[in-house]
Amino acid sequence: MLNVFLTHAPDALKNYYGTRALDALGKIVRVRRNETGGVLDTAAFIAAAAGSDLVVADRNTPVEAAFFENCPGLIAVHRGAVDHRNIDVEAASHNGVLVTNASPGFVPSVTELIIGMMIDLARSVSFYTAAYHAMTPPPAHMGRQLAGSTLGIIGYGSIGRQLAAIACAMDMRVCVLDPYQTITDKNIEQVSWQEILATSDFLACLAVATAETENLMDRAAFQAMKSGSFFINVSRGNLVDEAALFEALTHGPLAGAALDVGRAEDQKPSPRLAALSNVIATPHVGGQTPPAIEFQALETVEQVRALVSGKVPHNALNADQAHRLHSYLENPSEN
Numbered sequence: 001m002l003n004v005f006l007t008h009a010p011d012a013l014k015n016y017y018g019t020r021a022l023d024a025l026g027k028i029v030r031v032r033r034n035e036t037g038g039v040l041d042t043a044a045f046i047a048a049a050a051g052s053d054l055v056v057a058d059r060n061t062p063v064e065a066a067f068f069e070n071c072p073g074l075i076a077v078h079r080g081a082v083d084h085r086n087i088d089v090e091a092a093s094h095n096g097v098l099v100t101n102a103s104p105g106f107v108p109s110v111t112e113l114i115i116g117m118m119i120d121l122a123r124s125v126s127f128y129t130a131a132y133h134a135m136t137p138p139p140a141h142m143g144r145q146l147a148g149s150t151l152g153i154i155g156y157g158s159i160g161r162q163l164a165a166i167a168c169a170m171d172m173r174v175c176v177l178d179p180y181q182t183i184t185d186k187n188i189e190q191v192s193w194q195e196i197l198a199t200s201d202f203l204a205c206l207a208v209a210t211a212e213t214e215n216l217m218d219r220a221a222f223q224a225m226k227s228g229s230f231f232i233n234v235s236r237g238n239l240v241d242e243a244a245l246f247e248a249l250t251h252g253p254l255a256g257a258a259l260d261v262g263r264a265e266d267q268k269p270s271p272r273l274a275a276l277s278n279v280i281a282t283p284h285v286g287g288q289t290p291p292a293i294e295f296q297a298l299e300t301v302e303q304v305r306a307l308v309s310g311k312v313p314h315n316a317l318n319a320d321q322a323h324r325l326h327s328y329l330e331n332p333s334e335n
Helices: 010-016 019-026 042-048 065-069 089-094 107-123 125-133 158-169 193-199 219-223 242-251 290-308 323-330
Strands: 003-006 030-033 054-057 076-079 098-100 150-154 173-177 188-190 202-205 229-233 254-259 279-281
Touching: 003 019, 010 290, 019 030, 019 290, 042 065, 054 290, 065 089, 076 290, 089 098, 098 290, 107 125, 107 158, 107 202, 107 229, 107 254, 107 279, 107 290, 150 158, 150 193, 158 173, 173 193, 219 242, 242 254, 290 323
Parallel strands: 003 030, 003 054, 054 076, 076 098, 150 173, 150 202, 173 188, 202 229, 229 254, 254 279
Antiparallel strands: none
16 A cells, blocks of 8 residues: 655645545545645655655645755656646656546636625625624625626636626626636626726626736736726635735725735735735635635645545646556556
């Protein structure tokens, strides 16, 4: 039976893996856990994972070149999240180690959060609630109606498509910017960068974080947005120049923003932005619902199961370079 090391600290194990996945994993491999109570640095990771054949890694644990170089028996690293930017896949390939990631099982969860954020921004729900909690009943002011408003979506992936469908059903005008997609839905307008900024009442940033999209929303972008509009980011903090967003929120043109991500620890919203009175912020919980978390956790179980069964797991990022995996698959009895 193969040995697997699970990097998750107790909170991450509870919130991002769960007992059902842990029990299922324990039926096919011997499981060892991170007993330190925190996120492992590379030196501690190397020591804790010594002798492991496989690693199931949480999203916060970096898997660096030094780790691969100091784990000669390691066959594969399975990331329990879509994001694998802090895994050195090139170093894994150089050392013959397979790397896999999870599929985006959080699409409904994140989409629902965006809808909730839009309603909150439009109707000042958080503002009123905070005032009542402070025993200072607030004056009512005019809200916004989503029906008839324009939703701009930057990035037409799985979340963007589901969000667009719901927004159309709510009688919103939906505009999309994605240079890599051709949109055929007659209810959705595919527009230019300039138009999506200038016409959106709500702008949802759903682009993938890459070198190309670093600080995509910079000062020029925010200053080109419609006066009184709202900005929503549930993708990655890397997409936003936070100084420019702060300026746009405090001096215009934005009326407010909703943030589930930022450049703080664990990709959470930055406290300086989250503290603004016209910002609603959540601590990177877009995909933190039991169905979403369990989907990705169980996917790592299935990837491990495939490997144990003599197959290359799905979502393999470097299967051609994973010579340790192929050696194992050719001679499983020797491992």
